[in-house]
Amino acid sequence: MPPADVPGRAPAVPVLAVTGLDVHHGRRRRRRPVLHGVSLTVAPGETLGLIGETGSGKTTLARAVLGLVRPSAGSITLAGEEVSTHGARQWRALRRRGIVQYVFQDPLRSLDPDLTVERSLAEPLLVGGVPRAEAATRIRAVLARVRLEEDLLGRVPGELSGGQRQRAAVARALVTEPRLVILDEPVSALDSAHRVQILRILKELRAAGVALLFISHDLGSVAGSADRIAVLHRGELVESGTARDVITRPRHPYTRLLVGSAPTLRGAPADRAARDALRALLPA
Ligand SMILES: Nc1ncnc2c1ncn2[C@@H]1O[C@H](COP(=O)(O)OP(=O)(O)OP(=O)(O)O)[C@@H](O)[C@H]1O
Ligand SMILES: [Mg+2]
Secondary structure (H helix, E strand, O other): OOOOOOOOOOOOOOOEEEEEEEEEEOOHHHOEEEEEEEEEEEOOOOEEEEEOOOOOOHHHHHHHHOOOOOOOEEEEEEOOEEOOOOOHHHHHHHHHHOOEEEEOOOHHHHOOOOOOHHHHHHHHHHHOOOOHHHHHHHHHHHHHHOOOOHHHOOOOHHHOOHHHHHHHHHHHHHOOOOOEEEEEOOOOOOOHHHHHHHHHHHHHHHHOOOEEEEEEOOHHHHHOOOOEEEEEEOOEEEEEEEHHHHHHOOOOHHHHHHHHHOOEOOEOOOHHHHHHHHHHHOOO
């Protein structure tokens, strides 16, 4: 759980604060708004689940936070530092510090297909100036954390199973000890056994105090690990609240639809069964 603010003490600076974010895609006559007035925060150690249907702008938001697309308005701060106006050089310096890392849906996009797992994990450390011997120790520690065997270190991503690849991508994201990890649909491409494994690792990360922005189109995937849930609909944030409130008392019609139609282990349920199943997933 995120640390509660103590009365009389300054509230913790969010690891991520997005305020009034507008992003457009396309140029000139093709230019159109993709995100409009989006505001959200992730506190240290908190998991925010960001859900929304395909095309609602989730990946665009992640890319804006990572400095891969430039916002047309609004502010983005990472650990208190305004980054929305950063140029390429400032982004390079920020990336070198490894404060924010990411895991994409397709692990082949998070990992360089030509590099062995060991090189992929070592690179961000060596670039950040960590000595080789210390890097080797940290790589082994992070592998244990995601339950990957050390003998996979010499393989390239193409020689791993889908689940192993995604765990390697999570390991690569964790190795710099980031303050925030953005996970964009990290389990969508996985079968249910691997999905459960990754979701368990995410829960452990949350317990260990890593802040997560967990993006998914599937409410069921985020329900079990998110402290709070934000709902994106057609580029606007239509609802946000504690995971429990959003699932048990959805206010916006779109959220109601999501809750009502969430797939469960029992197949396609009626509204009530879906809600009960989601409730069962909520953290105690
Ligand atoms: N580089 C781009 N140029 C032009 N339009 C883009 C670009 N990237 C995304 N879009 C458009 O922006 C909208 C939001 O896309 P985005 O990828 O952020 O959605 P998403 O919520 O991540 O969807 P999904 O669940 O399918 O991953 C879509 O209409 C998409 O076609
Ligand atoms: Mg996406």
